[in-house]
Amino acid sequence: MAPVGRFAPSPTGLLHFGSLVTAVASYLSARSRNGRWLVRIEDLDPPRMQAGAIESILQTLSYYGFEWDGEIILQSNLVRQAAYGEALAQLAPYTYPCYCSRKQLQHSAKQGRFGAIYPDTCRSAIPALASHQSAAIRIKTPDHIIGFHDAIHGDYSQSLHAEIGDFVLKRADGLWAYQLAVVVDDAYQGITEVVRGADLLDNTPRQIYLQQLLGYPTPQYTHIPLVLNVQGEKLSKQTYAPALLLDEHSRRQNLYQALQFLKQNPPTDLATAPLQTIWDWGIKQWNLAPLIQ
Numbered sequence: 001m002a003p004v005g006r007f008a009p010s011p012t013g014l015l016h017f018g019s020l021v022t023a024v025a026s027y028l029s030a031r032s033r034n035g036r037w038l039v040r041i042e043d044l045d046p047p048r049m050q051a052g053a054i055e056s057i058l059q060t061l062s063y064y065g066f067e068w069d070g071e072i073i074l075q076s077n078l079v080r081q082a083a084y085g086e087a088l089a090q091l092a093p094y095t096y097p098c099y100c101s102r103k104q105l106q107h108s109a110k111q112g113r114f115g116a117i118y119p120d121t122c123r124s125a126i127p128a129l130a131s132h133q134s135a136a137i138r139i140k141t142p143d144h145i146i147g148f149h150d151a152i153h154g155d156y157s158q159s160l161h162a163e164i165g166d167f168v169l170k171r172a173d174g175l176w177a178y179q180l181a182v183v184v185d186d187a188y189q190g191i192t193e194v195v196r197g198a199d200l201l202d203n204t205p206r207q208i209y210l211q212q213l214l215g216y217p218t219p220q221y222t223h224i225p226l227v228l229n230v231q232g233e234k235l236s237k238q239t240y241a242p243a244l245l246l247d248e249h250s251r252r253q254n255l256y257q258a259l260q261f262l263k264q265n266p267p268t269d270l271a272t273a274p275l276q277t278i279w280d281w282g283i284k285q286w287n288l289a290p291l292i293q
């Protein structure tokens with residue numbers, strides 16, 4: 001069966017070289033096997049969004065020669081928001097309201113390898129006592145190990161309860177959490193392979209757990225290496241990564257360099273070839289093997 005991949009940017013800033021590398025890897029992975037490639041805008045968090053970012057991201061993708069299939073989905077869409085509500089209702093036997101404030105959590109949470117571990121404060125609290133306050137909704141995490149096989153990193157597993165703790169599906173301010181929305185939408189869009197940055201590797205067991213409870217299939221996961229700046233930081237808005245330039249020379253150069261970063265070993269003369277030629281080469285030559293650790 002032909003794969004269905006996706007690129008799911010958050011419109012908190014403009015696309016930079018790191019986003020390009022992720023987009024290129026997911027695109028080539030799908031297209032090299034005659035698959036479909038979808039774009040989803042993860043605009044779940046209005047306060048963090050940058051005005052004009054959605055339009056700019058889509059324009060940049062199309063200038064760089066990406067061709068997406070089907071409609072672009074926005075997570076802010078009311079139909080999608082309702083779908084997250086339905087999934088939450090389905091998960092009700094495993095969820096509970098949490099009234100802990102950020103401050104309380106700072107004092108009580110244990111620090112784990114992946115950040116703060118929720119100390120189960122509200123897990124067995126009686127909700128009625130605090131029902132006048134707005135609550136976050138958390139999901140009870142299991143003690144058993146959840147593992148998967150990443151196409152680059154190999155076998156990866158976590159004990160969610162011990163290493164992550166009960167995590168939030170809906171925030172106290174009413175916004176949906178990434179973990180729930182990503183799982184609902186990957187299933188809704190029929191995604192069979194998730195190719196994304198390695199910073200999300202440790203989020204994957206949480207997503208697989210939700211897929212299992214919701215009866216969704218688990219896609220194949222490929223977590224590609226992160227592009228770092230000279231300080232060794234991940235390129236992002238926070239680290240002031242420059243937005244991708246759109247002139248023709250920059251587009252070819254960036255696409256070529258993305259192929260180099262992805263260890264595809266593009267021939268030198270491809271660097272000055274037309275954009276379409278670079279794409280054709282990439283689709284034909286795509287090979288994950290050099291990235292496997």
Ligand code: GLU
Nearest residue numbers: 008009010042182196200
């Ligand atoms: N929206 C996320 C980001 O921009 C990516 C989520 C994903 O690929 O699962 O970092």
